[in-house]
Amino acid sequence: xxxxxxxxxxxxxLALLGPIAQLRAGRLTRRLSQLVFGLLLYGxxxxxxxxxTLGNAPWDVxxxxxxxxxxxxxxxxxxxxxVVVLLFWIPLKEMPGLGTILNSFLIGLSAxxxxxxxxxxxxxxxxxxxMAGGVFGNALATALYIGSQFGPGPRDGLMTGLHRRTxxxxxxxxxxxxxxxxxxxLFLGGVFGIGTLIYAVAxxxxxQVLLPRFIVDLD
Numbered sequence: 001x002x003x004x005x006x007x008x009x010x011x012x013x014l015a016l017l018g019p020i021a022q023l024r025a026g027r028l029t030r031r032l033s034q035l036v037f038g039l040l041l042y043g044x045x046x047x048x049x050x051x052x053t054l055g056n057a058p059w060d061v062x063x064x065x066x067x068x069x070x071x072x073x074x075x076x077x078x079x080x081x082x083v084v085v086l087l088f089w090i091p092l093k094e095m096p097g098l099g100t101i102l103n104s105f106l107i108g109l110s111a112x113x114x115x116x117x118x119x120x121x122x123x124x125x126x127x128x129x130x131m132a133g134g135v136f137g138n139a140l141a142t143a144l145y146i147g148s149q150f151g152p153g154p155r156d157g158l159m160t161g162l163h164r165r166t167x168x169x170x171x172x173x174x175x176x177x178x179x180x181x182x183x184x185x186l187f188l189g190g191v192f193g194i195g196t197l198i199y200a201v202a203x204x205x206x207x208q209v210l211l212p213r214f215i216v217d218l219d
Contacts, residue, residue, distance in 0.1 A: 015149055015218055019097045022150050025218040031148040034216060035099055036106065038144025043075070043110025045141055048134035050074065050111075051118045052127045055193025057138065058178035058185075058200060059155060065188025075112030079105055085154040092161035097151025104154055131195045138199070139206035146207075147214035 017025060025031075049056050056064055059081075060074075067077040082104035086096065121127045146152065152160060155177075162173045178200065186192055 014146070014215060017097070017149065017151075018095060019151070022097045022099075025149065027216055027218065031150065031216050034144050034214065035102065035148035035150050038141045038146075038148065039099075039103055039106040040110040041137060041144065042141035043078075043107040043112075044114040045134045045137035046074075046078075046107065046111045047114035047118055048130050048137065049195055049199070050115065050191070051120050052131035052134060052195060053120055053191065053193075054127055054131045055195030055197065055199075056185075056191050057203075058182045058196060061185030061190035061192050061196060062181040062188065063185070063190070065185040065190030068190075069188045073112050074115060075108035075110075078108035078111060082108070082154045085158050088158055089154070089161060092158070092165055094157045094161040095151075096154075096157070099145060099148060099150030100152060100154060100157060102150075103145065107153075131198070135195070135199050135202055136206065139203055139210055142203070142207050143210035143214045147211055147216060149216055149218060 015025070046057070046060055050060065050064065055061075060078075063074055063077045063081060066072075066081065067074045070077070072080075086100070086104065089096065121130060146156075151157070159170065159174050159177060162168070162177075163170050166173070182190075182192060182196065
């Protein structure tokens with residue numbers, strides 16, 4: 001392990017806090033700002049991958065399929081699915097935090113705004129750049145909103161809740177969920193491609209590298 005990884009800044013850990021404790025914890029202004037920025041950035045990067053048309057992130061394959069099937073915007077599909085996923089939190093006895101609730105709405109809203117601004121590039125190299133920027137930016141956005149210590153998003157909470165209740169590994173639960181949503185999304189007409197595969201392979205390692213740099217100390 002490199003010396004840089006061993007610095008105190010990168011040894012920060014996520015706290016296990018309930019909804020009230022999240023609000024009572026320190027550095028509230030910094031954490032709220034980071035949370036909101038991360039969620040807005042997440043929606044923008046979602047839109048970048050969609051406009052690249054080289055394959056969406058696994059959950060967005062389904063979101064786009066739902067949007068096309070029901071003739072609604074991508075953002076509306078993201079918000080609706082977030083609400084559905086939160087219903088599954090009830091039997092899993094997961095407790096949503098402020099970050100969970102804002103995640104459910106801000107990502108979808110910012111994705112729709114970004115899709116209204118971005119147009120589909122006409123050249124392949126620009127589409128590749130847009131896809132790469134979407135993948136890296138999505139990892140950065142994930143690190144920002146998780147690092148703000150306001151709880152997981154609906155889909156992350158579903159994953160960790162299933163892991164805790166079933167005893168299956170995070171890897172198995174996450175892979176099973178993402179394969180399921182991709183299959184459903186393809187059935188509904190969502191876009192699967194090289195971008196989907198790159199996202200699936202790269203997002204975990206990228207978040208692992210970036211997250212320690214954005215976990216906000218609570219003391």
